[in-house]
Amino acid sequence: MPKKYKWTHAAITLLTGLMLFSSGCSVLPNEEEVLKPPLVKPQKESYNLYEVKRGTISRQIKGAGLFESSNVVYQQFKGSAGKITAIHAKTGDVVKKGASLLELEHEGMDITVKERVRDLEKAKLALEKAKESRDEPLIKIRFLELDIAQIKLDEARKLLDGTIMTADIGGVIVSMEPLKQGDTAELGKTYVTIADTGSIQLTYTTSAAGNLQEVQVGMKADITYKNQMLYGTVIQSPASAPSTDNKQLSDKYAKTIYFKLADSSVKPELNASAEIMIVLQKKENVLFIPKYGLSTFLGRNFVKVLEGESIKEMDVETGIESLTEIEIVKGLEEGQKIIVQ
Numbered sequence: 483m484p485k486k487y488k489w490t491h492a493a494i495t496l497l498t499g500l501m502l503f504s505s506g507c508s509v510l511p512n513e514e515e516v517l518k519p520p521l522v523k524p525q526k527e528s529y530n531l532y533e534v535k536r537g538t539i540s541r542q543i544k545g546a547g548l549f550e551s552s553n554v555v556y557q558q559f560k561g562s563a564g565k566i567t568a569i570h571a572k573t574g575d576v577v578k579k580g581a582s583l584l585e586l587e588h589e590g591m592d593i594t595v596k597e598r599v600r601d602l603e604k605a606k607l608a609l610e611k612a613k614e615s616r617d618e619p620l621i622k623i624r625f626l627e628l629d630i631a632q633i634k635l636d637e638a639r640k641l642l643d644g645t646i647m648t649a650d651i652g653g654v655i656v657s658m659e660p661l662k663q664g665d666t667a668e669l670g671k672t673y674v675t676i677a678d679t680g681s682i683q684l685t686y687t688t689s690a691a692g693n694l695q696e697v698q699v700g701m702k703a704d705i706t707y708k709n710q711m712l713y714g715t716v717i718q719s720p721a722s723a724p725s726t727d728n729k730q731l732s733d734k735y736a737k738t739i740y741f742k743l744a745d746s747s748v749k750p751e752l753n754a755s756a757e758i759m760i761v762l763q764k765k766e767n768v769l770f771i772p773k774y775g776l777s778t779f780l781g782r783n784f785v786k787v788l789e790g791e792s793i794k795e796m797d798v799e800t801g802i803e804s805l806t807e808i809e810i811v812k813g814l815e816e817g818q819k820i821i822v823q
Contacts, residue, residue, distance in 0.1 A: 529788060531819045532775055539809050540764040541802045543693055547686040547705070547741070547758045549750040551677035555651050561644020562586055563669045569662075571655055571674065579652045583674050586645040586667060595642050598635035605631040653678040654752065679752055684714060684741040686758050687734065694720045696762050697739055705741065707756040712748060714741035716760070763802050769810040775822040776800070776808055785814065786821040793821065 568585035609624035697719040723735035801809030
């Protein structure tokens with residue numbers, strides 16, 4: 483190859499290489515510039531707030547009372563036990579005093595009574611004859627025999643009468659043991675309960691008897707009966723209940739308040755219900771907060787107060803409590819905002 487052509491080929495090769503080198507950066511992909519993250523403003527935390535304010539707060543007893551009879555009789559068999567032969571009443575019946583309720587078998591008792599009546603008459607005749615004889619020792623004997631005959635007759639009649647349960651008062655039968663003929667009745671067991679519908683009073687009974695000890699005779703009560711606002715007075719409370727050997731009655735007295743209606747013309751139905759409210763303690767123009775705004779830990783009472791953007795725990799002294807609020811005696815000021823749950 484001529485020398486002239488060798489130099490021409492070398493120049494072309496060099497020129498081609500330079501072009502490829504200079505264009506290399508455009509052939510390879512360019513690196514993207516890393517973007518800075520946008521500035522995000524932190525979201526402001528929201529709280530449930532309550533503004534401390536002044537007002538009236540009261541501690542109350544509230545609940546549903548029941549109109550009951552103040553004269554209730556618990557009927558039992560008094561002289562005999564045995565099988566039931568007749569049932570003359572049922573729950574809900576209105577009965578008169580002396581009405582027959584239940585009967586027990588008394589086979590032979592009526593004959594025994596008649597025999598005792600015969601013996602008494604014989605003793606009377608014997609005494610008359612002794613008086614005619616004027617035999618003083620015999621007269622004394624006949625008097626003793628007459629007394630014995632009378633005692634035996636009384637005992638026989640008591641046994642016979644004991645086989646028939648009669649109503650001690652007039653009223654409505656509010657409860658009765660489920661019985662059938664042939665069942666055996668026991669002495670001392672209540673089988674029929676009668677309530678005098680002419681003597682109705684309002685009672686309030688609760689198992690939470692703590693506040694009941696503060697209720698005193700003479701306290702006033704708001705009573706709502708059939709959407710009508712009535713008023714009443716406490717006539718008996720656990721603090722004034724009479725002592726009794728009847729455990730069932732004693733247990734009831736310990737957790738029951740009895741009321742008398744101010745308007746005697748109102749005649750409530752037996753076992754009808756009514757809402758009652760007694761104010762135990764009341765304060766006006768005091769600071770209070772919701773009870774759920776108060777925190778307690780190891781005997782310490784405190785609230786969380788929002789001051790600007792910060793939260794501060796503040797110890798407080800509490801007073802009386804209502805069902806939903808609590809008085810703050812010390813530690814807060816009116817207008818402060820506390821965090822509530």
